[in-house]
Amino acid sequence: MPRIVHFDMASKEPEKTIAFFAKVFGWKFNSWGGPMEYWLITTGPENKPGIDGGFSRGEPLGNYVNTIDVDSIDTIMKDITANGGKIIQPKGPIPGIGWFAVFQAPDGNAFGLMQGDPNAK
Secondary structure (H helix, E strand, C coil): CCCCCEEEEEECCHHHHHHHHHHHHCCEEEECCCCCCEEEEECCCCCCCCCEEEEEECCCCCCCCEEEECCCHHHHHHHHHHCCCEEEEEEEEECCCEEEEEEECCCCCEEEEEEECCCCC
16 A cells, blocks of 8 residues: 655745754754755654655645654643744544644644544543
């Protein structure tokens, strides 16, 4: 079955985007080194489920939401707002699955947050 293997986003201010996601989530950014400005994003270790991605300088598309798995949604939401992001959908339960929220990064891109919790109601 086909799976999402890479996410892609754009940012008008790549330096600000790099600083935000590196500080809040610990993501690593490396310049692609190709003929256009493009950064490869490593979101975690290879032995943990998830996807890596990339981004370029440009207008955020804003019509998709990739979800980021977190250990503590409450802690991450505080980190997001402390670093210039905003919560655009508050934390709420997905019964039997976990807790979900949506935030907007300072560059305008929206992402979901998921904290697994089978007891969420």
